[in-house]
Amino acid sequence: MPSMELIAFFSFLAVAVAQHVKVEPAVFGYVGNQVVLRCQFVDPDSNIEVTQVTWVKDPSGAKQNLAVHNPQYGTNYPVDTNQRIHFRNASLTDASLVIDRLLMTDDGIYSCEFATYPEGNQEAATNLTVLAEPRISGNPMPVNSGKSPVPVASCIAADGKPPASIIWRGTVPGNTTMELTQNADGTTTVTSQYQAVPSSELDGMTLECVVTHRTLERPDVINIALTIRYPPIVTIEGYDDNWYLDREHASLTCNVKANPAVTSYRWYMNGGDLPSEVRAMGHQLTVDQVTYQVNGTFSCEASNILGKTKDSINIFVREHKAAVTSNAGAIAGGVIGGILALLLLACLAGFLLQRRRRGGEAAGSxxxxxxxxxxxxxxxxxxxxxxxxxxxxxxxxxxxxxxxxxxxxxxxxxxxxxxxxxxxxxxxxxxxxxxxxxxxxxxxxxxxxxxxxxxxxxxxxxxxxx
Known part of the structure; x- marks a missing residue:
């Protein structure tokens, strides 16, 4: 990409040396689109004779003639560009150049030159910057749970010009890394990774990758759900501390969180097989009729490809059904008691006030x-x-x-x-x-x-x- 000093130099030439040649100092175009490099020769007094107009790329380096127009010899394009580059309307006063289907290689400095008599050649330069919209992608990086920070998500803005900017948003604790890769065609690929300590709590949490670029009207936001692999986390639920003799259809549930999913469940009692009164199907255990045979410790073991985990619960079989107390009565009693206390205080206050008033009236009369x-x-x-x-x-x-x-x-x-x-x-x-x-x-x-x-x-x- 041309330096700012070089651009300023050619802009100065366009103003100080070639006052008759008018161009745009800087032009921006997008890959795959069309761009027009405007160039006009201004001679209000008509004292100058123009004999030829030429467009040259990289005039300070490997000078390359792109287009030539001569009234006597016609128009010529020395470089084969598959007709992508041509005059908009070839004349000795308007030499505007059209470039179709912009490529990254079209980026550079272009000089519009007029051959005149008697003042000789006059020229002005235009800096063409080709912008490339990046290809944006974001993905989780599946990892196993652990205790050290590792990359858990990646966001890429590839083949952009100029380089894109990437930031992260979310509630996941961690930090970010940034890497820029320069491509042969002048574009840049930006890769950012989010690093965190992988744990089961982070599995499924969402991060936002926010990409901003000159070619985008608004920032591009990608939602990334984290994928953390971990062995099963098991808890047994369903025991209400009221398993009594002859109770029917008592049950326990083996609740499991795991990534990847659980592949098998195993129930056992007191470290051995289940009694005949008990049926186990997957994560559910059912006791058809409670007897003293189910008085003991039940365990559920869940497995996935990362390992197996179990949880246990102690079951106590009662002789009779335990009285079930409800908090509703206690709450209602508390509310009623509070209301009565307030009424009592109000009555007492009214009585004391009335008595005081009567005392004042009697004392006065x-x-x-x-x-x-x-x-x-x-x-x-x-x-x-x-x-x-x-x-x-x-x-x-x-x-x-x-x-x-x-x-x-x-x-x-x-x-x-x-x-x-x-x-x-x-x-x-x-x-x-x-x-x-x-x-x-x-x-x-x-x-x-x-x-x-x-x-x-x-x-x-x-x-x-x-």
Whole structure:
């Protein structure tokens, strides 16, 4: 491929030496396609006479004439190119050259030269770069499981020009290698490999090989599923710890992962043959009816071309069927218990709030002077009085009391008379007024009938209260 310095040199010549010759400094083409190398002679004043036009490849090296046009002698193509190379429209002002079915060997520098009078030869150069789209492929590299990193996938971009770029994407831990091979025709083959520690976990995992190239509109992505070969990995399933006498159709399953596939299964009990009650078919073992003969250790052995592996399980035969407990009841009980606890807390909070509100209202409306006595005719009247020394000190209490005797009224008056001085006149007036309405009895039998209360009052033991 021509160096950038050489391209710049010929571009300078096209501008500085041959101002009349106009070409494209750089042209790109694709293998197998057509390309046009444009070349025109510009003479606005028509003072220059053109006598011949010639296309030359590699003018600084092994100079090779490709096409010549002379008005007197006609058009000639000195090199046999099977008519791939020809003038688009041969004339002394337009010498554009067409190259069909591009080959990699067409890559190089082309010079368009005009023979003129009186200024002599004038020329300009075009650098033709032939691009080759790479052939892309990606494949897994089957390997056996091991402990050292090895190539597990390969991605190739062959015969590309310029060289392709390859990157890997995926979750497989590992690293990559890159190798470039120069081909005789000027193309390059790029080979990249992905290396990882092969294990059964990697088998079937996918890597993405992403190839970018100038000839591609978008990156080409190849999905590669890894192939890791490993001996069987065996696990026995199906035992529910509830094999009891006379149970029917109890079974075990020999689950196996392997690459390549398992070629054979073998079941045995306690290291020997299976009892008559047991049937084994491939990876499945079935006990038609459980007896004490199947109480022991069952083993399953699976084989492939890489080896064989086994797993064992101990079977305990019960006399009776074990009670099956379900987590559903426990879960439901827990949910219901939680709901009840929340309701209880809500009720308790509401009760405390209501009680606090009642306490505030009672404290704000309490009047120690309020007393309700009889109506003056001896009829009892209810007395709703706040009792600070009662059992309800923590909150307001509305206790209906019914004075039934004059002795009870007198006791109430006596308690009131012991109140602070500012209230004496008020309670004294109340007492005198009450004395006028209800005479105090001095009957001894009445006094024996009286009973003192915790709040200081006395009531009759025999009276009927309504």
């Amino acid at each position: 309490y009047d120690p002077k309020t007393r309700v006595f009889g109506d003056g005719n001896g009829a009892a009247r209810a007395d709703f009085t706040y009792r600070p020394d009662s059992d309800s000190e923590k909150g307001p209490s509305l206790e209906p009391t019914t004075p039934t005797t004059t002795v009870n009224a007198a006791a109430e008056m006596e308690n009131l008379l012991q109140s602070p001085a500012p209230m004496d006149n008020y309670y004294q007036d109340e007492e005198e007024e009450e004395d006028e309405k209800v005479p105090i009895s001095s009957d001894p039998t009445t006094e024996d009938d009286m009973e003192s209360q915790r709040d200081g009052s006395i009531i009759s033991k025999k009276a009927v209260y309504v």
